[in-house]
Amino acid sequence: MSAYHPLTESEAIDYARSLPDLFQPDSELTSREIGDGNLNLVFHISEPSTGKSIILKQALPYAKVVGESWPLTLDRARIESEALMIQESLCPDLVPHVYAYEPDLALTVMQDLSDHIIMRRGLIERNKYPLFAGHIGTFLARTLFYTSDLGMNQQEKKERVKRFINPELCKITEDLIFDDPYTDSPNNNVPPAIRDAVAAVWQDTGLHLEVAILREKFLTHAQALLHGDLHTGSIFIKPDSTKVIDPEFAYYGPMGFDIGAVFANLLLNFAAQEGWGEDEASRQDFRSYLTGTIRDVWETFEREFRELWDRHGTDRIAKTPGYQDWYMREVLRDTFGFTGSKMVRRVHGLAQVADINQIQDEAAKERAQRLALAIGTSLIKLNRQASSIGEMIEIAEKAVK
């Protein structure tokens, strides 16, 4: 079974049975393939006699998006499993446990999270998750601090940068986030109703300059080991638990890119409230929950990051007066820019979000799309001048007034 091939369900069961200390010897195991088949096979293996279950995730050597298929490196399974293990060492409760990784098969064996739901789905159902802000703020503070030059030996960090060079997955981001949305690219998926607003984005050279600068940071600023794709579809959640999954886009990049991914997806849901509220009061209430969450995430992140820095900063220079304030301000500014970029691409780019696209009322969907574009472009334009998280919330609130 060692040469790479996509596993059958019975091979998946055999493989699961071979793992030490997981299942009873000779007990019956069942498998259900629950992946969408676009990027990975995902086998849910369970042992009915004990109720135990695990996930086998196997990378496929191609990606399928909107009917297109292109080859995609299997090395992403290594990157994903190594990133998960680093994240688990830093935030044991906030990622699925990895039981094993099988390089030849591009196969990761991990904790079953079937009792959680995908957060995007939860937000569309207007669930509130009061613990989420604390959880994800801690995840961001710890994973970003301890993988940066501030929190780890700087020579070991360089070796880690090397292990997480991830050209193929980064290329997807570079194209779909920083390139296509700002030009009339065939990769876009422009909703006809907002073609005028999209055309304005294509014409806005001031906006393009900011996006070019943000892309430069994405390409060159090896600041911390990022998750790389931290949207609400990469978060499993239930009221008392948050689990960040799928770090196959992990690479060394600017911290604000991960923080911005979280905020962008909260703000996309904020915009999508146009289509989900039965009444204005409930819409406002959920929007307040979302902006409050953004504030809490940032404040948790900033407080914990600064605490880690003060207590566990790697060296003397990290304690230079003024350096921490300068650093946090730069991370905030990047966060504004990447939040905006990650919103814009979800309105008329290749891959969009269910929060908006599942709105049934076409007029409401159009309002949501225009709102998301307006908020996203405003954040991008402000980014290099941003000075507090309050400004992000203000931009969002003003846009719905």
Add this chain to the structure above:
Amino acid sequence: MSAYHPLTESEAIDYARSLPDLFQPDSELTSREIGDGNLNLVFHISEPSTGKSIILKQALPYAKVVGESWPLTLDRARIESEALMIQESLCPDLVPHVYAYEPDLALTVMQDLSDHIIMRRGLIERNKYPLFAGHIGTFLARTLFYTSDLGMNQQEKKERVKRFINPELCKITEDLIFDDPYTDSPNNNVPPAIRDAVAAVWQDTGLHLEVAILREKFLTHAQALLHGDLHTGSIFIKPDSTKVIDPEFAYYGPMGFDIGAVFANLLLNFAAQEGWGEDEASRQDFRSYLTGTIRDVWETFEREFRELWDRHGTDRIAKTPGYQDWYMREVLRDTFGFTGSKMVRRVHGLAQVADINQIQDEAAKERAQRLALAIGTSLIKLNRQASSIGEMIEIAEKAVK
């Protein structure tokens, strides 16, 4: 001969003889070991019957500086030879030709440049090199542009970043340039006469903040493949030829670090003129030559870099209005900061420069040291506000008034 061991002269000759197409079969070869034995063995192999000669440079597994010895990776020989070959492909006339590289022996076979002299020596002798500014400006423009995301495929660039992860050599820079000079470190070599000025550097928290930010860029900003140690001791020169050597510190970092290395060493010589002039007029004349060279290097670099960008920019986004101007301004600002950092470390850090240290007159040496510190710290403090190369020259000129 394949397992690593330091070569004897007769082994060096045998090895040279085994190279194809260099020497006559069976002709007599002679060897002279001309390295300083601190980092590398350097064999000058010549064939008296034809006058042909080559250099065999073999890395030693340790570094010796000021009597101390510590282990140092042999991988630097690979990095040096690969960097030389990339540079040669971009600027064939501006680096020594590499005939062969023998990984097991950490051995590079390269063009003999004995008809050139080390530029630092040339400047101490007050030679002027009118072609130098054009040569080094071109070297900087071409090597930095074509190894950056602007001038090469961005996915191939990531693979190249990986090949040039260079932790041990970067560590030397991180310690000796960005750390020790700003604190009372045992690695410093403080000239007693200027202890007051050095103590002021150790107290200056505004300066420390700028240095911490510059170090952050050195640690994280994977902008282009740098030479990494581009001082005037790494340049072989004669009136009609400039050859950049010894890129063992090569890694992906901020462009301004290489440009700043050139300027810092020109300005160290500028400061050292205190000790070399017989008369004020000749001192002023050579200083004008040096500042004029700085201006010409920057202008050549900027003009050629912009031309390459306009003609050979990798993608659509590189053409975004305003992006090139923003980028060049950032490179200029980094250049100010790194120029200053590379001056300060040469005044009271571990490794100093002959331009200043060989001054016989103690009072003149002290004036030169104070001047270099004053110019260096001013450049560091200005760096994030710099707007033209003229400001660098102004700072230097004001310091001697």
